[in-house]
Amino acid sequence: MHPAPSVILFTVLSGAGFGYLAFLGLGAASTGWPAFWQFALAFAMAVGGLVSSVFHLGNPQRGLLAFTQWRTSWLSREGWASVATLLIMAVFAISAIFFGSIPPILGVIGAALSVATVFVTSMIYAQMKTVPRWNSPLTPTYFIACALTAGAIxxxxxxxxxxxxxxxxxxxxxxxxxxxxxxxxxxxxxxxxxxxxxxxxxxxxxxxxxxxxxxxxxxxxxxxxxxxxxxxxxxxxxxxxxxxxxxxxxxxxxxxxxxxxxxxxxxxxxxxxxxxxxxxxxxxxxxxxxx
Amino acid sequence: MTALPERIERKLGLVIDLDTCVGCHACVISCKGWNTENYGAPLSDMDAYGADPVGTFLNRVHSYEIQPEGGGCAQTVHFPKSCLHCEDAPCVTVCPTGASYKRAEDGIVLVNEDACIGCGLCAWACPYGAREMDQAEGVMKKCTLCVDRIYNENLEEVDRVPACVRTCPAGARHFGDLGDPDSAVSQLVAERGGFDLMPEQGTKPVNKYLPPRPKDRLTGGVATAPVLPTERRDATGFLAWLDRTLEKI
Structure with a gap:
């Protein structure tokens, strides 16, 4: 398969970003200014990765239609999972940065969604019967392991x-x-x-x-x-x-x-x-x- | 909606006779001609007159050389390949926007280009290479089974078949309802042992291929016809004199 730079950037950066968000949700987050820098880095990677993925589309202006087919399409599910995660973690981040309080339940939900987002991303590749190397449960395992390792570091x-x-x-x-x-x-x-x-x-x-x-x-x-x-x-x-x-x-x-x-x-x-x-x-x- | 329809009324598709195809590529050209002027965005060519032209085609003819098992003469097989309009079309379910769909009424797999974001995932999911992204429009192109011909009452009835079928000079391409066991195409498939491409992918293609007949085997003896003795006829009279004189010069 052609190793398109935009897709490599997308999976690596958003993987690391969501991995970090998972750890921030589970207790690694500080409050105030230190929290600001933590979330800035996590969001920059997660959102930056998602934005770079848009560059390989032929018609990105119709991108919003990609939210419609979540019943069958892993790519559509990825759109939903990433937006849901980013919204929940944005509320969590605002609470930590500006109000100095860390809502634990919101953090756990955000962390679970972060890992789910990485899983859904990996399923875009793992579902491909036409590419036997990817078509295995090892693909989501590998994606999630990379994301969590980056988050832990x-x-x-x-x-x-x-x-x-x-x-x-x-x-x-x-x-x-x-x-x-x-x-x-x-x-x-x-x-x-x-x-x-x-x-x-x-x-x-x-x-x-x-x-x-x-x-x-x-x-x-x-x-x-x-x-x-x-x-x-x-x-x-x-x-x-x-x-x-x-x-x-x-x-x-x-x-x-x-x-x-x-x-x-x-x-x-x-x-x-x-x-x-x-x-x-x-x-x-x-x-x-x-x- | 990119869910596959639960029931398909008719399974329109092609039957391609690998025994008859002569590899002239007329189907490739007529397909490009029709589909560039009709359904959806035209099939573009990039750098068409330059050193490295690339273009979008919905139908391609591969040519293979086959060495049969257990020896014998090698065989050339021309192998046209386009969308197989699979019953379990993986290209449809992966589409995030709903642009890719399979019609319940006739089983044709189509792309609604107004909804296509050009992510290319459907082309990844297709084992047959039936989908090509148009580089000028950024949308996915594929065989429509000439949906704008087969129901088109402005055309003569004889023309209401896909362009590739209409143009094939060898009669190697057949169009019909493969869901109806009594249709001519279904009969042909049953008679000739039509088969699926890459059945292990589980896509259940509607289009079928008919196998080439094995080449005749030599059964010993001389390969060529016996050499006839060349008849020597000596000229007489004036021609004999001319012959001798010309020899001397």
Whole structure:
């Protein structure tokens, strides 16, 4: 799949933002000016991510229609979940910043909605049967784990941040390993795609140039590059920030750990798209052999 | 509403005969011609006269070479592909705006372009690559089964079929109600063993494909016709003299 920068920015930033909001709702929030900066950062990431997602739309001016189909569409549900979360947490933030009081029930509801929003975002990808790498319960697990890890680091919850960072590495590796073979496991190949028997190769492409399908679904990452990026990703998303937090629980350590972790999530999310293969590639003679 | 209709009265669709298709791409061109001038936004081309042209098409013809199992001659199969108007269309339910819908009366899957935000999710959900985003309009384009031809009483009755079917010079494309077991297309599918594309995706396509016949196998002996002995006829008279004289020059 084409790793569109707007979608990578959207999922990484809004994931971290909603993860942080969940922790703020569950007791990490201060009051007054410190709370202002906490919520400013959380809202900037969550809203910034959502705004960047609008840039990949062909006709963003009709965006409000996306709230109508929540009964069937995960993308529509995402609209509702994010708006509901942002509204509840806005009331919570105003209460904390201007009135110095933290309404606990509102915070718990906001936190639950924050996690639900990340879940709903992940389901946009996890529902795709056409992309076997994504079509697994591991996709929401991975999205929520990334969001909570970022939230734990930002809210300076030392022990939980460390546990989540250490758990995220193996989870990420497991997602890659189980995703690598899923395309072939599902039985998708050129024979099932065309219904023809025998050994098939594409003799002539339907078009001499490129097209929307190849631009959107034809992306292929070199395997040796992917292997290098996976190592870099694990170092940034888990190992280095965990070491940083082990050295000290100083605010600078949390800041550095967050920067490293977020960079790791960017690499991870780029791979999430770039390595995902859409079944339509089979019609263009690209077999399932590669991961 | 992007929920799929509970009951579909008719299942209009295409039957494509892979045995007959000659790969001329006439269906591709007639489809682009009709659909650029009629339903919805025109099918645009970007950089049409430049080095790297890209355009929107609703129908594409792939060509494959097949080496049959257990040896034998390789076979070329031309493979037209457009929207299969699936019964369980995943492209419909993912749409956040309700732009993508399946009609209860005839099963045709359409896009209401006035409601399409161009998010591309329906194209992601389609296993067949049947949807292409128009880069000029930013809306999703797909086969309409020529909904503006098949019910169009301003056209001659013979023309009330999809443009691709009307234009196919080989008779490889058939249009009809696949929900009616007595229809000509259903009979054809039953007779010829019509099949679904990528059935493991569970989309239940309405369009069916008819398999190509296996190529004839050689049963030993000489492959070509026996060589005829060339007849030598020596010229006589004037022509013989001319022949000899010309040889000498």
């Amino acid at each position: 930002l809210s300076a919850t030392w022990s939980l941040a460390l546990i989540l960072l250490i758990a995220l590495g193996p989870l990420q590796v497991f997602c890659w390993m189980s995703g690598d073979g899923r395309f072939a496991q599902r039985g998708h190949d050129m024979n099932s795609a065309t219904g023809l028997h025998g050994q098939i190769r594409m003799f002539e492409s339907p078009h001499s140039g490129t097209n929307y399908l190849l631009q959107e679904f034809g992306f292929q990452v070199a395997r040796r590059h992917a292997a290098k990026l996976r190592v870099i990703c694990i170092c940034l998303i888990s190992v280095l920030p965990a070491i940083t937090l082990l050295i000290g629980a100083h605010p600078i350590a949390f800041g550095l750990a967050f920067a490293l972790h977020l960079l790791g999530v960017f690499v991870s999310r780029w791979l999430f798209f770039a390595e995902a293969r859409h079944v339509v590639q089979l019609y263009y003679g690209r077999e399932a052999a590669a991961a």
